[in-house]
Amino acid sequence: MATTIAGPNGICESEALMGSGTAMSAQTLKRREGLKTMLMTRLQKQHGGGDPVRAALVKFEVERCAALKNSAFSAADLAALEKNVAEAVKAADKTQTREGGGPMTNARGDYHREVDEVANWTKVAMFQADFVNVAHAKQQAEKLKRKEELREQLAHQGFQKKQEKRAAVEAKKADGSEMARLMSMYEQECKDVEDKRTAKLMHYGKERSDQIAERQARRAVTTRLKQLEDQELLDALRKEKEEKDAAAAAQQKVMEEKNRQAMIEFEKARQRKVAEKEAKNVEEARLNAQWKAILDKQEADRAAHVERLKANISKNSREYEDTVGAMEKERDRRDEERRRKYIADHEAAEAADERARQERRLQMMRYQTSIQQQQKAELAERNRAHREEMRLHALEQNKEAVAHEAQIQQSLIDQKAKCVMKQKELGEQIEEKRQAKASAAKMTPLEVSMNRDLLISIMDGDHGRMGILC
Numbered sequence: 001m002a003t004t005i006a007g008p009n010g011i012c013e014s015e016a017l018m019g020s021g022t023a024m025s026a027q028t029l030k031r032r033e034g035l036k037t038m039l040m041t042r043l044q045k046q047h048g049g050g051d052p053v054r055a056a057l058v059k060f061e062v063e064r065c066a067a068l069k070n071s072a073f074s075a076a077d078l079a080a081l082e083k084n085v086a087e088a089v090k091a092a093d094k095t096q097t098r099e100g101g102g103p104m105t106n107a108r109g110d111y112h113r114e115v116d117e118v119a120n121w122t123k124v125a126m127f128q129a130d131f132v133n134v135a136h137a138k139q140q141a142e143k144l145k146r147k148e149e150l151r152e153q154l155a156h157q158g159f160q161k162k163q164e165k166r167a168a169v170e171a172k173k174a175d176g177s178e179m180a181r182l183m184s185m186y187e188q189e190c191k192d193v194e195d196k197r198t199a200k201l202m203h204y205g206k207e208r209s210d211q212i213a214e215r216q217a218r219r220a221v222t223t224r225l226k227q228l229e230d231q232e233l234l235d236a237l238r239k240e241k242e243e244k245d246a247a248a249a250a251q252q253k254v255m256e257e258k259n260r261q262a263m264i265e266f267e268k269a270r271q272r273k274v275a276e277k278e279a280k281n282v283e284e285a286r287l288n289a290q291w292k293a294i295l296d297k298q299e300a301d302r303a304a305h306v307e308r309l310k311a312n313i314s315k316n317s318r319e320y321e322d323t324v325g326a327m328e329k330e331r332d333r334r335d336e337e338r339r340r341k342y343i344a345d346h347e348a349a350e351a352a353d354e355r356a357r358q359e360r361r362l363q364m365m366r367y368q369t370s371i372q373q374q375q376k377a378e379l380a381e382r383n384r385a386h387r388e389e390m391r392l393h394a395l396e397q398n399k400e401a402v403a404h405e406a407q408i409q410q411s412l413i414d415q416k417a418k419c420v421m422k423q424k425e426l427g428e429q430i431e432e433k434r435q436a437k438a439s440a441a442k443m444t445p446l447e448v449s450m451n452r453d454l455l456i457s458i459m460d461g462d463h464g465r466m467g468i469l470c
Contacts, residue, residue, distance in 0.1 A: 036068055043082070047089045052410075056417030057088045088424060124451075127458045 040062045048054040061084050067077035448455065
């Protein structure tokens with residue numbers, strides 16, 4: 001059964017049971033990490049020159065070195081590491097992009113020397129492009145020729161169309177003159193019809209005027225007859241109204257006579273009522289005098305009885321004062337003295353209580369003042385502690401911000417170093433592809449033999465014949 005241990009590259013499977021090596025101790029790993037750090041520092045001083053991007057490139061090269069992760073690290077591995085670091089720093093120092101060159105120089109021998117300078121697929125492609133351009137020029141010349149022919153044909157068609165348009169205009173003019181003649185004839189006919197209609201309307205208007213005059217005469221006769229009938233009716237109504245007014249005047253005289261008689265009777269009845277009321281008032285005055293005399297007599301008797309009662313009460317009061325009144329006076333005097341003493345004692349007790357309350361109030365106010373001062377001091381102390389805490393917190397946040405800014409700058413440096421490394425790798429890949437493409441563009445001896453005629457045509461500049469192109 002296998003177990004897991006902490007290896008140089010992390011957690012890994014132990015090989016102790018299989019007898020194929022032992023795991024390194026923590027001390028050994030720590031010593032290897034220290035040596036690795038020292039090597040990285042030396043290379044950064046040697047190739048970095050104080051540039052953080054170069055330092056990051058050195059760090060990346062050291063960390064991705066596979067020899068440092070093994071147990072054995074030889075001098076060859078160190079030389080390879082220093083070479084990689086130098087190339088990475090050199091790639092980072094380049095300020096201009098690597099420009100691609102032309103095709104590779106011919107490294108072959110003197111085989112087919114007469115066509116060697118054109119035995120290249122790139123030149124073959126350029127020759128094909130020239131051929132296409134020549135063919136395209138021929139096509140353009142043919143197109144221009146067809147355009148000229150088409151232009152002449154279109155010019156002939158345009159002239160023909162102009163002639164047709166001119167003929168159409170002449171025909172329209174002839175049609176216009178004929179239409180004008182027909183319109184004049186039509187207008188004359190319309191004028192004749194309009195004259196006939198006007199004469200007919202005048203005849204109808206005259207007949208209508210005669211009818212209107214006759215109707216007005218009949219209406220005037222009818223109006224006069226109606227006025228006469230209305231006059232007769234008004235005379236009859238006026239006569240009837242005069243008769244009604246006379247009857248109403250006679251009836252008014254009769255009613256006035258009746259009203260006069262009624263007023264006379266009303267005045268006699270009023271005088272009778274006044275006499276009866278005066279007699280009744282005289283009788284009531286007599287009865288009131290009698291009743292007043294009776295009431296005066298009763299009031300005098302009551303006053304005499306009251307005087308007698310007052311005399312008796314006064315007599316009894318004097319006797320009471322002489323016997324019991326002295327005792328009552330003495331008792332009232334003692335009660336008054338006790339009352340005054342109670343009032344004085346009560347006022348003194350209230351004054352003492354008031355002084356005690358004032359003293360307690362003053363003590364309470366002093367206590368409250370001391371508590372408020374203590375609370376103000378505690379509040380000032382808390383504010384001072386809070387300000388100190390805020391100052392320390394601000395300092396801590398400033399330190400964190402500075403550390404965060406440094407971390408951001410380091411991450412930017414690492415990203416820039418990664419970009420330089422990627423640029424270096426891409427440059428190497430591009431160079432490899434360019435070399436492969438340049439070597440692929442050269443023809444093999446078999447291809448030169450098969451396309452000999454094509455290569456000779458390229459050297460002669462003759463586009464009339466094409467080779468095999470394989």
